[in-house]
Amino acid sequence: MPDIHVSDAKQFLRCRLLWDFTSPLRQNLEPNWPPHQLFIGSAIHYALDARYRYGPAAVIPAFADWVTKGVAALAPETQTGPRWEKMLQQVDTADKVLRHYNLWAPAADQDWTWLAGEYTHQCDFPLPEPIRMLAPSEIPTLCEMPRVRYVMRADGLVEKDGEAWVVEWKTCTTFPDTDELWRDIQNAMYVMALQYNPPPILHGLPVVGTVYTFLRKKAPAEPKTLKDGTLSKAAIDTSAEAYRAYLSYQQISPLWYGDILSALAQGEHNFFRRVWVRRPQASLTYALENLLAVARDMIDPNVVIYPAPDWFRCRFCSFSIPCILLHNRQDITPNLRADYKEGTKRPHFAYHVPEEDET
Numbered sequence: 001m002p003d004i005h006v007s008d009a010k011q012f013l014r015c016r017l018l019w020d021f022t023s024p025l026r027q028n029l030e031p032n033w034p035p036h037q038l039f040i041g042s043a044i045h046y047a048l049d050a051r052y053r054y055g056p057a058a059v060i061p062a063f064a065d066w067v068t069k070g071v072a073a074l075a076p077e078t079q080t081g082p083r084w085e086k087m088l089q090q091v092d093t094a095d096k097v098l099r100h101y102n103l104w105a106p107a108a109d110q111d112w113t114w115l116a117g118e119y120t121h122q123c124d125f126p127l128p129e130p131i132r133m134l135a136p137s138e139i140p141t142l143c144e145m146p147r148v149r150y151v152m153r154a155d156g157l158v159e160k161d162g163e164a165w166v167v168e169w170k171t172c173t174t175f176p177d178t179d180e181l182w183r184d185i186q187n188a189m190y191v192m193a194l195q196y197n198p199p200p201i202l203h204g205l206p207v208v209g210t211v212y213t214f215l216r217k218k219a220p221a222e223p224k225t226l227k228d229g230t231l232s233k234a235a236i237d238t239s240a241e242a243y244r245a246y247l248s249y250q251q252i253s254p255l256w257y258g259d260i261l262s263a264l265a266q267g268e269h270n271f272f273r274r275v276w277v278r279r280p281q282a283s284l285t286y287a288l289e290n291l292l293a294v295a296r297d298m299i300d301p302n303v304v305i306y307p308a309p310d311w312f313r314c315r316f317c318s319f320s321i322p323c324i325l326l327h328n329r330q331d332i333t334p335n336l337r338a339d340y341k342e343g344t345k346r347p348h349f350a351y352h353v354p355e356e357d358e359t
């Protein structure tokens, strides 16, 4: 029985051609160069996981640990050129985002009790009717598949007011429209899978929804120092916590800048946002029906593959060159051989807090 990953199903829905290149069910390819967004996203998730396991002081050492191990796992020839320079800049920004997060989170985390970090879970959903499909062994015989195995890895689980919630970290350049979260099939399925096959760690708590934390990929700006030694009061993209930390670092009394601090503390936060989305039961059933319908198409050996060009998505697509070649009806085999390799799973490194004599 093939595993159906909801991230793979989402890729299928976005662009079947891209899915055909990348899916473990299809060509299972990834580019030879380090995919920045995946690299940085994984490092941030790893650091946040360590933060909630070991405490706020673990976040920066864990981030550095992941980056060191992640870089060591990359081919040396990929560690050069403009792509590499861009990635190093993004590592630097991510480090600042995490330091800023440590200033913001203590107040925001008052709402929840942490239950578990990165949480892997799976369950087999029965299908209303068996799907006829090619056997995974590629032996051209048809087999019956009465169930779909759903595999999930949630970023965490928390408890709030006697209910359990799935934790989701999301990095972004701008905050998304929160209406989008109602269409998030991935998290609906997390909730559904945890309800369907409740793990002992929940101690019977009902799983009711997802708490999203958005981290904007931007470091807070620092105020300029004027000729008279005071700080400029011009508007800058920062937060009250970052401004206060800057004053503390410069040993400046916050009393001189109370007006700026209170203005920054008002309104929605510019860098981090936490949104709780409670999922009605009907929305979970709808998500499951949709996932099963998508899974049915994904495992169909005769599924039709076509591109779904999109101005925004294609700009960031790692398979843009073979896609253009295909659009010109050219042979893509040499390009795939030269620039892509067999896909690997997201590297999983174990982090532990170093003993004193290890540091």
Ligand code: SF4
Pocket: 015, 017, 018, 307, 308, 309, 310, 313, 314, 317, 318, 319, 320, 323, 324
């Ligand atoms: S470039 Fe666009 S259309 Fe082509 S594979 Fe990528 S996402 Fe699909």
